[in-house]
Amino acid sequence: MKNSIAELIAKKVKGKPEAYIAIVGAFIIIFIILLAIFAPFIAPYDPIKSVGKPLTPPNDEFIFGTDSLGRDFFSRVVYGARIPMIVALLSGTFSLLIGAPLGLLSGYIGGKTDRVLSLLMDSIYAFPGLILAIAIAAVLGPGIMNMALAITVVYIPTYFRMVRGQTLSIRESLFVVAARAIGARDMTIMWNYILPNVIPTIAVVFSLNVADAILTEAGLSFFGLGVAAPTPDWGFDLRSGRVYLPAGYWWLVTFPGIMVIIATIGFSLLGEGLSEILNPKLKEE
Amino acid sequence: MLLEIKDLRVRYSTERGIVKAIDGLYFRMEKGETVGLIGESGSGKSSLGFSILRLLPPNGKIISGEIIFKGKDLLKLSEKEMLKIRGKSISMVFQDPMTSLNPLMKIGDHLIETILIHEKMSKEEAKEKAISLLEKVGIPPDRFNYYPHQFSGGMRQRIMIALALALDPDLVIADEPVTALDVITQAKIIDLLKDLKRQYNMGLIFITHDISVVAEIADKIALMYAGNIVEFADAASIFEEPLHPYTKMLLEAIPNIELEEQKLKYIPGTPPDLVSPPSGCRFHPRCPYAKEICKKEEPKLKNLNGRMIKCHRY
Numbered sequence: 289m290k291n292s293i294a295e296l297i298a299k300k301v302k303g304k305p306e307a308y309i310a311i312v313g314a315f316i317i318i319f320i321i322l323l324a325i326f327a328p329f330i331a332p333y334d335p336i337k338s339v340g341k342p343l344t345p346p347n348d349e350f351i352f353g354t355d356s357l358g359r360d361f362f363s364r365v366v367y368g369a370r371i372p373m374i375v376a377l378l379s380g381t382f383s384l385l386i387g388a389p390l391g392l393l394s395g396y397i398g399g400k401t402d403r404v405l406s407l408l409m410d411s412i413y414a415f416p417g418l419i420l421a422i423a424i425a426a427v428l429g430p431g432i433m434n435m436a437l438a439i440t441v442v443y444i445p446t447y448f449r450m451v452r453g454q455t456l457s458i459r460e461s462l463f464v465v466a467a468r469a470i471g472a473r474d475m476t477i478m479w480n481y482i483l484p485n486v487i488p489t490i491a492v493v494f495s496l497n498v499a500d501a502i503l504t505e506a507g508l509s510f511f512g513l514g515v516a517a518p519t520p521d522w523g524f525d526l527r528s529g530r531v532y533l534p535a536g537y538w539w540l541v542t543f544p545g546i547m548v549i550i551a552t553i554g555f556s557l558l559g560e561g562l563s564e565i566l567n568p569k570l571k572e573e
Numbered sequence: 574m575l576l577e578i579k580d581l582r583v584r585y586s587t588e589r590g591i592v593k594a595i596d597g598l599y600f601r602m603e604k605g606e607t608v609g610l611i612g613e614s615g616s617g618k619s620s621l622g623f624s625i626l627r628l629l630p631p632n633g634k635i636i637s638g639e640i641i642f643k644g645k646d647l648l649k650l651s652e653k654e655m656l657k658i659r660g661k662s663i664s665m666v667f668q669d670p671m672t673s674l675n676p677l678m679k680i681g682d683h684l685i686e687t688i689l690i691h692e693k694m695s696k697e698e699a700k701e702k703a704i705s706l707l708e709k710v711g712i713p714p715d716r717f718n719y720y721p722h723q724f725s726g727g728m729r730q731r732i733m734i735a736l737a738l739a740l741d742p743d744l745v746i747a748d749e750p751v752t753a754l755d756v757i758t759q760a761k762i763i764d765l766l767k768d769l770k771r772q773y774n775m776g777l778i779f780i781t782h783d784i785s786v787v788a789e790i791a792d793k794i795a796l797m798y799a800g801n802i803v804e805f806a807d808a809a810s811i812f813e814e815p816l817h818p819y820t821k822m823l824l825e826a827i828p829n830i831e832l833e834e835q836k837l838k839y840i841p842g843t844p845p846d847l848v849s850p851p852s853g854c855r856f857h858p859r860c861p862y863a864k865e866i867c868k869k870e871e872p873k874l875k876n877l878n879g880r881m882i883k884c885h886r887y
Contacts, residue, residue: 398631462672468628469667470660470687470736480686484677 310561313495316554320547324369331363336518343537353539355525356532359518365543367520371509372551375432376501379439380494386440387447388490394448395455396478406452413445417500418507425513435514439504443497450493454486488566495559499552506548522548574641575743575776576625577601581638583620583629583800590848594620594633596800599874599881602793604743607770607777609787609808611823612797613844618780621797622746625778626663627655643743661691664737668749670729674721680707680732681717687739706735709772710765727758731765738769744776751786763790785827788812796820799845799855806880816877817884818860854885862886 323330333339338358339350346353352362387409394405412420424438458464459482467481508514509523517524522544529540583595595617602608612618623629625640627647640647642663647655667673674683684703685696692699704714710731721729730750737745747766751759767790770777779787787794788808795805796819804817815821822840842859845851851858857867864885872885 462667462669463675465628466665466667466673466733466736467675468659469626469665470739471656471658471690472660472686473656473690476686476690480678481675485675 306561306564308561309557310565313554313557313559313561316550317558320369320551320554321373323366324373327367327370331360331366333360333363335359335363335367335520343532345537346539352543353537355528355540361525361539361543364520364525365522365547368522368525368544369547369551371432371515371519371521372502372505372523372548375436375439375505376498376551376555378436379443379501379505380498382436382440383443383497384447384490384494387444388451388486390444391448391451391453392455392478392482392486395452396459396474396482402452405448409445409448412441413449415442417442418504421504421508422511422513425508430513430516432515435505435508438508438513439501442504443501446497447490447493450489451486454489455482458482458485488562492559492563492566495555495562499555499559502548502551502555506544575602575604575606575643577639577641578621578625579639579641581621581624581640582636583617583624583633584636585620585630585633587632587848592847593850594800594847595624596850598638598801600795600802600805602776602778604776605770605774607779607790607792609784609791609794610778610780610797611782611784611787611794613782615844615847616797617800617847618782618797619748622665622748622778622780625744625746626659626665628659628665657691660687660742661740662742663744663746664740664742666730666733666737666745666747666750669753670726670733671753673733674729676721679718679720680712680724683732683736684739687736691740702739703735706739707732709738709769710735727754727762730754730758730762734762734765734769738773738775741773742775744778746778746780748780749782750779752781752783759786766790784823796823799850800847801855801883802874802881803856803883804881806882810880816880816882816887818862818886819856854883 336359339360340354340358342354342356342358344350344354350360350362352360352365355361355364390405394402421438421442424441425435428434428438464477464481467477472481505514506523506526509521510527512527514524515521525544526541529537529544532540578598578600581595581598585592585594598621600621610618610621620629620633623633624635625642625647627635629635635648638648642658647658650658674680681700681703684706685699688694688699688702689696704717707714707717712728712731712735716724721732724732734750750766751762754762763786766777779791781787791808793806794808794811795802796817797803798819804811804815804820811820812824815824819840825838826840828837840859845855845858853869854860854863854867854872857863860867866885870885872883874881874883875887877887
């Protein structure tokens with residue numbers, strides 16, 4: 289079984305260097321997800337308990353050092369993967385489930401519906417993402433679900449615009465005209481003819497959006513709109529560690545910062561790689 | 574009477590102005606008949622096909638006329654009633670078989686879907702029917718679960734034909750069904766269509782710009798020029814004794830290998846711009862017999878011993 293999966297991947301990758309990008313990205317994502325899931329087994333200490341002297345630099349006992357309250361920072365970084373991943377994946381999924389169908393409908397129906405929806409989405413899109421998320425999160429108040437909702441709103445237009453654009457071009461293609469000529473209803477055409485042809489794009493956009501959402505989540509937590517202390521979270525720890533940076537306590541911002549970067553790069557690589565692999569011109573076997 | 578079209582007018586709104594794609598067209602065909610609809614690009618032959626199914630592109634509009642199919646005016650039906658006609662009573666085969674199938678749908682699912690849209694039966698029954706259809710058009714049934722890109726152009730056109738025949742329609746509109754294929758495949762597809770026509774006894778409108786292609790399949794031939802049918806008669810009489818100057822010149826333009834003369838004949842000039850078509854008879858700027866009246870007055874469609882012709886000479 290393991291062998292056949294490896295063979296399958298090898299077959300897909302052959303002659304397509306872009307595929308390696310996606311595979312590297314996928315490995316990074318799997319690594320971080322495993323980190324989040326198995327945090328209790330990986331972290332040597334309880335992330336919210338004081339276990340050593342405050343602000344100990346990295347050493348053999350505390351490999352990432354301790355924070356201002358004497359908590360093991362490595363354990364905090366491991367546990368800290370949970371909230372960014374949950375929030376980023378939730379908001380990515382929510383905005384997909386709202387944005388993609390709206391884009392499909394808007395592009396297919398056209399006319400007034402399309403104009404109204406496009407205007408609405410463009411006005412959301414015109415806001416800088418992080419500022420919009422901050423504004424919404426400030427209204428909703430802190431919390432995982434509220435963060436996810438705030439970020440969802442930011443990314444709905446991305447799906448909408450991509451799916452609408454693709455729908456507009458696929459709608460004109462001959463096989464859609466042919467489907468109409470056999471008497472297929474609008475729902476059938478959207479569901480069986482247009483949606484499957486848009487899914488590759490959706491997968492790419494999802495991956496890239498999640499990458500961005502991790503950054504936005506860190507941003508929200510950094511501004512204190514995320515989870516409350518003492519929950520470990522990369523953005524929140526960046527915020528707490530920031531005040532100690534001028535005094536030379538470098539590890540408090542470095543490790544959560546690196547983790548945010550790695551997670552973002554993972555999803556970006558997967559997205560870029562997917563968009564190369566799924567390019568229909570390369571698809572013919 | 575299977576289909577009768579009266580005074581059909583189709584307009585396209587474009588940036589350059591309004592294109593008078595079809596202008597007062599009359600047409601009729603009987604059950605089981607094959608009509609070859611011939612014309613140059615832009616003569617409105619495809620617009621006619623799409624008008625019958627009411628599938629004109631968004632900028633196209635039927636502004637007047639009647640399309641009477643089995644006693645019902647299709648232009649008066651609701652969109653919902655039209656859905657029951659498309660694919661069931663009237664179906665269509667398109668020019669480009671490479672793009673007329675959904676690339677992500679197995680060909681078997683294409684057929685099953687078409688059948689299930691119109692008929693209440695289980696998926697297994699639909700699959701059985703789909704397999705027998707594939708056999709009829711010469712596709713091995715073991716290729717049921719293949720995707721369109723795994724077939725050649727000719728095979729895809731066979732699949733399109735199977736789709737068009739899935740529900741035993743009364744009328745099939747084939748819009749340049751062999752134009753995108755090589756000559757040998759063309760001949761095979763035409764043989765297949767002839768064969769299936771005998772089995773299904775459906776009416777067939779065979780749209781093409783190549784008059785030699787329809788010679789062996791059409792019972793009747795309609796020649797379109799600049800948005801109208803200028804001559805409509807039995808295929809045999811068209812080839813033996815073409816009456817309209819356009820028909821004559823078109824037939825003379827077919828190269829004949831038996832003649833020694835090497836020079837290719839052609840019709841001087843180009844088809845008119847349908848944004849501002851010529852006055853009177855639309856063919857007069859290219860017609861060697863053109864007289865004063867041809868510039869001023871549009872000829873009426875006349876019945877000449879069962880042949881329809883639109884020319885001032887008759």
